[in-house]
Amino acid sequence: MKYKLIAIDMDGTLLNSKNEISKKNKEAIKKVTDKGVKVVLSTGRIFPSALHYAKSLEIETPIISCNGAYVAEHGKLNIIYEKPISVEASKEVINLAEKKGIYYHFYDDTTFFARRFSETVNNYYKLNEKIDEKERIDIRIIDNPIEIIDSEKPLVYKFVFVEDDREKLLEFRKEAIKIDGIEVASSWWNNVEIMNKGVSKGRALIELCNVLNIDRSEVVAIGDNENDIPMLKIAGLSIAMGNGEEEVKKIANVVTKTNDESGVGEAIEKFVL
Structure with a gap:
């Protein structure tokens, strides 16, 4: 399989308008992780919030939280990367x-x-x-x-x-x-x-790829807003949500359906599976 890691934003991307993960999104993530692809949640949220959703997906993987300022392993809580504000x-x-x-x-x-x-x-x-x-x-x-x-x-x-x-x-x-x-x-x-200074989802994703020995060309990034742009720019395949900001759609390789139409599941089925 060409891609080894999928970095997915949460709000406006993985989560629908009710802050839920749709059945289609869950099923697509289950299929792709069963094939050995890592799925990484990449969010601006505080770490325990992202951890809760990762558990609901039944995936054990590093989590990028706080817009990339804090990256830790699911379960072990080992810190991979952190950069607090002075x-x-x-x-x-x-x-x-x-x-x-x-x-x-x-x-x-x-x-x-x-x-x-x-x-x-x-x-x-x-x-x-x-x-x-x-x-x-x-x-x-x-x-x-x-x-x-x-x-x-x-x-x-x-x-x-x-x-x-x-x-x-x-x-x-x-x-x-x-x-x-x-x-x-x-x-x-x-x-x-x-x-x-220097903190972004993109920087955190690069640090994570270095740890996991995954090339950027083997990464898929999916997001909807300005803070997702740095990780979309470094990914081998960048996917914007249908509900995303226009500046995000302009820099992405492709645009999928909206977060209320299971755009993440649609993209994984189409471009990864």
Whole structure:
């Protein structure tokens, strides 16, 4: 078989609009893994969330989480690659968000820090109900993020800033990119995501391929949004979702069906199996 690894984004790609993995997607992934192809979840989400979905697929494979800032093995939890944001950059990012009055949250490998209760926080509480107790996400609503950074010194892998006012979000992004030591991306129309400089799903995928001794030409990458572009660019076959952003479709080799039409399963059947 030509391809040895398939890197799949989660939100807007593997997951449908109900945050579920369709039967067709599951069956295609089962078929391809039975043939010896590795299926790697590549997501901006915190690690335990991705681990939960990997378990539901019954695949034991490395997981790329936090937009590529944290890569670990499923089951063993051995860290393959990690690149947290520096304390100094974290503080600058926090101060800018507070100045602009934009909601944000950030996380390490297991702890989710949020400035207030939000839809995302609520979704993670619901997810915790489905996760084994020892693997649940530690969710914390905090009043003073700078104090947390100073006292607890968490390894912050990613910040997410959410704002429905596009002009306000764009202005925040323009100022954020001036901060030294960070990488700025987006995974949805109303968010900005910040990681350590050089961090991306593409960089993480390269590191993983080196560990697994897999050539980039043997990799398939499937995604839908801006933060997926780096991994699509390095893959031997890049596949954009039908519901994906136009800039993603432009750089992809092919476009599959939407996430609500089991586009991942369709692509695996057509181009890999």
